[in-house]
Amino acid sequence: MTRLAVVFGAGAVALGDLLVGLRFCPDLLFVLPAGPQSAQYAALLESAGAVLTLTGDADADTGAFRAAAATGVVTFSEVELPVAARLAASAGLPFHSPETVERLTDKHAQRRAMREHGIETPASWLLRGADEWPPDLRLPAVLKPVRGEGSRNTYLVRTEDEGIALAGRLLALEEALVVEECLVGVPSEPFGDYVSVESACAGGRIQTIGVTGKLPLLPPFRENGQFFPDALDDAVRAEVIELTGRTLRALGVRHGITHTEIKITEQGPRVIEVNGRIGGFINELYLRATGLDLIELAGRLALGEDLEVSARPLAGVFFQQYARPPREATRLTAIEGARTLTRTPGITARRQLVQPGTELPGDGKAVYLDLVVGDAPSHREMLAVLDRGLRGIRFTFDTPSGPLTRGGDELRAGVPA
Secondary structure, three states, X not given: OOOEEEEOXXXXXXXXXXXHHOOOOOOEEEEEOOOOOXXXXXXXXXXXXXXXXXXXXXXXXXXXXXXXXXXXXEEOOOOOHHHHHHHHHHHOOOOOOXXXXXXXXXXXXXXXXXXXXXXXXXXXXXXXXXXXXXXXXOOOEEEEEOOOOOOOOOEEEOOHXXXXXHHHHHOOOOOOEEEEEOOOEOOOOOOOOEEEEEEEEEOOEEEEEEEEEEOOOEOOOEOOEEEEOOOOOHHHHHHHHHHHHHXXXXXXXXXXXXXXXXXXXXXXXXXXXEEOOOOOOHHHHHHHHHOOOHHHHHHHHHOOOOOOOOOOOOOOEEEEEEEOOOOOOOEEEEEEOHHHHHOOOOEEEEEEOOOOOOEOOOOOOOOOOEXXXXXEOOHHHHHHHHHHHHOOOEEEEEOOOOOEEEEHHHHHHOOOO
8 A cells, every 4th residue: 555745845836736636646644844834734634635743853753754654755845855855764765865955955065066076067155154255256146045945035246345245144044155156148038048957766767857948037036937848959958958867866866856957058058956846836837738747746756656757748838927026026015907918819827826915025035926827839929928918917016115016018027116
């Protein structure tokens, strides 16, 4: 009898999508982290499977987990990767090892492991104090937390004085920072200069699920949307896939689904970062574009099923676009024209992710106001669909300077206040 343990937490897939994707497994065990929200989650999950709430006592938790007799472990949450690795190791179940999770979640350790295996990376330094700013750093540079997701507290630094001052402020909030030379992509407009590679790993075998194209980033590093299939030429795509495989092996990845972001530079593809779980919104995209449910795939891989994986695109180009608030916005106050947007030919759905009245974080963390999805016959027509549709929706924000209204097309273009 198989029992799949799902280490549950905030992550890259919605709860409803998770339950649909894992419905193939008749015996689910939801493992909830210790904390005040556990009771709320338990009430939602008890109808779908057994629930094990952790206490925070490592020995007691691993003992309770072993007694639950799970036969596989999976998580879709970046922050729960260390917990899932510890529990899996205690029960002898396949998952990322704790050492691999350290390399996947610690940006400095990840770069170091790549360099040790001969993989080209930008020069980077670990900062625990602003006085450790490297004098020989080539600018511009990227300054970010050593651990974190969603572009939280991630900045482009253009001068040394700016970097030292910013590092001092951020180190009051973060355990440590990483500063690294900024990767510069080749001119790629109207598409982004980077892609992501979705991979399935089992027993050391790495299979490429697909390469995901991206819309251009908003300053400084905010994702704007993605599409499948990508718009790369065959030779570059082959380089990207080969680099991803080498990188996953360097990090010690042997099990599960990974999401690797790759910048296309004049010197060739370069790794931006590797995530040890499904990427944000990726499952929705691939389910429409290929019929492949990556949540189900992750569950089956965790249970040890031997699968041949390849995403075969349906006809056309399938896309997602996210409305991102201006960085100075403090609150979303109103949305108008959502129905006009969804009536646009080629736009098939829109999911509201942030409700009017919601305060917006001030740490640069990824905030997606909505998710707009659709399909088009070609990449160029995809852009035309977005141009037509996003003109119909408007967002109003509070800012320190007063109310600000922007159309969906203006948010996509990053029009400043």
